[in-house]
Amino acid sequence: MKQISSRENALYKELKQLASSASARRKSGLSLLDGTHLCTAYLQHRGVPQQCVLAESSLHNQEVHTIVSRLEEQHANVIVLTDALYNAISQVENGVGLCFVVPIPCLQAPDVLNADAVLLDGLQDPGNLGSILRSAAAAGIKQVFCSEGSAAAWSPKVLRAGMGAHFVIDIFEGVDLKSLIASAKVRVLATSSHTETTIYHADLKHPIAWLFGHEGQGVSPELMELATTTVTIPQQPQIESLNVAASAAICFFEQVRQKLL
Incomplete structure (x- = not known):
């Protein structure tokens, strides 16, 4: 796990942009999933995220611990922020302190509409x-x-x-x-x-x-x-x-x- 404790860290600044700026998400092709439900669903249906971002305090949460263990088994990129830094990027009140950085699919619409x-x-x-x-x-x-x-x-x-x-x-x-x-x-x-x-x-x-x-x-x-x-x-x-x-x-x-x- 990589620890980040400074607001001046370049990666942290990128995370703040993703959390707050639609143009940053469009430019990077990335978005944030916040919370255990979305992150678990992503793991189930899409696999390993580009990054997993944690608040320090979340490491004591059993659900978060289970998810992080799965990610570490697959050598995923895990970042730990101080709670203060994490709370500045999270849009969920009283969340567990877990989010994924994931790629936004870029799909080409079919030429013909033939299904529901x-x-x-x-x-x-x-x-x-x-x-x-x-x-x-x-x-x-x-x-x-x-x-x-x-x-x-x-x-x-x-x-x-x-x-x-x-x-x-x-x-x-x-x-x-x-x-x-x-x-x-x-x-x-x-x-x-x-x-x-x-x-x-x-x-x-x-x-x-x-x-x-x-x-x-x-x-x-x-x-x-x-x-x-x-x-x-x-x-x-x-x-x-x-x-x-x-x-x-x-x-x-x-x-x-x-x-x-």
Whole structure:
């Protein structure tokens, strides 16, 4: 293990940049996973991280000790920071003092859409994006496509909300959704309050690309016109609309329900 106790250490400065700067993450192609749940999921599905970063006090935590032992067996790069230094990079209150530095996958979107997928048009909130990724993974959807202007999928906030979903699905960012929809071999469904077909009366047994949009503006009119059909989620009229992450979860699991029939 390498010990770091100085704020002037070059590696520590890089870690602070990764924790706080989206541009630093884009430039380096790296992000941070904070906490035992995300780190354990990464080990299970992706393997050894580029670096493991610990707070000194975490070495007394049994979960952390187990993870570090696995890493040392595989000769991983482990760095120990003083608690004060670690707390300055961690965005998790009362965390255990463990994070991984991991590469951000750079995936090329397929030319043709031919399987269940999620298309996100300008989704802004990291919590919503992470929740949608988590629901998609739980529903067995393997591909998520994010347009330009969407929240960064591998930011620490989205990673925490995704709870490990990132490691079991393919996430494509900066995608031209218009071209992708135009080439789709599956139906593209969008939710809308201006249709009478409910999610429970639509046929969802076959592959579908679900299209969701910006929290305030929804799906752009241009993309909405390209959707194969629109469906609505029945709700009480006192509430104008559902949160986009809640809407997505309802759609995904109604599809799961129908496939089980």
